[in-house]
Amino acid sequence: PDITHVEKALRSLELLVVQDIFPTETTALAHVVLPGVSFAEKDGTFTSTDRRVQRVRKAIEPIGESRPDWQIICDLARAMGASGFDYSSPAQIFDEIASLVPIYGGISYERIAQEGIQWPCRTKDDPSTVFLHKDTFAKGLGTFKAIEYKAPAELPDKDYPFILITGRDGFHYHTGSMTRRSVSLTKQLNHCYVEVNPADARQYRIKKGDLIRLISRRGAIEVKARITDVVSRGSVFVPFHFAEAAANVLTNPAVDPVVKIPEYKVCAVRIEKVS
The missing domain is CATH 3.40.50.740 (Rossmann fold)
Structure with missing residues (x-):
């Protein structure tokens, strides 16, 4: 992360x-x-x-x-x-x-x-197992466990008022080491971007295509703005496929205390319009 x-x-x-x-x-x-x-x-x-x-x-x-x-x-x-x-x-x-x-x-x-x-196909006479849990789970009924909510390690504050969400764009895969070599895919998208809610865009006087600097406690990247209500107010979204504007420069290295999954999907950032 x-x-x-x-x-x-x-x-x-x-x-x-x-x-x-x-x-x-x-x-x-x-x-x-x-x-x-x-x-x-x-x-x-x-x-x-x-x-x-x-x-x-x-x-x-x-x-x-x-x-x-x-x-x-x-x-x-x-x-x-x-x-x-x-x-x-x-x-x-x-x-x-x-x-x-x-x-x-x-x-x-x-x-x-x-x-x-x-699989499973344990012997040479076994057929293909089309449905793994067709009639019941291998251990019987499923087990549900209630857990207490735990807040992310980093939340917005006055210095970093936005939640950064990272994820995939439909045209690329992971770091783009293969998909960004495809002419047809790069024709659709070949640069990083940040999605900003219209209300936040008005407040910061951001327009479609403006160059935006995203800053976290760990680093900064510059990307072009997309204005959309797909993201909620107070949140911004950045895809992680672009080395020249790597989202993981910003993300928090904190991990879940139990399963050790990094908190890729939430960290605090601020946004600045590049003059």
Whole structure:
């Protein structure tokens, strides 16, 4: 949640090795970059969020010096003296997974050659489990627990009177390392913005397209304004896809005391119109 802290920590490392398919802000800090391959350049499987294990097949040979992830990991492991990394194919690795993970036990490349299988599939005779909890939960009835409300670690005050909300824009994904390379997607959106409620915009004399500086206790970014009642008065929204105006420069590194989730969705900021 604190990108400034992360960058400082990475810069302090004696050796930073990064494996990726595109240059990113992190590869720019790396001493060694290991070029991985895209989905189109490798064989293997994907397991989707509906638990469906399905094959992915290489369409083209790896470009340049890029290599499949499993080959890079195996070579690194062997170079460091590890044993058990003498795999010859992704199929062999998957067979090992199936032998060790009971819910994958009945899945093999042969069984998913034409159509995927949804886990759990414990034996070679098990069918695909389309509905995980069709009649009842595995543990019986669901358990509901009441908890006391806990306020965010940082709330608006006179110095930082707005709540900053960060999130996704429909045209991009995460840091944009892939989607911002798409001509069709960047044609729709290729710059960061801040959504401001019309009442707040009138108070601060902000118009659509004005350059706005957002400031928190941790840093500042400059973005163009969008005026919309999608956000409530006293709140502003910024997408997190743009390294040149990184939302996580602003966000609070505080975490939930129980599950340790960072408070990405709420921190205090102030807004200034850039002259």
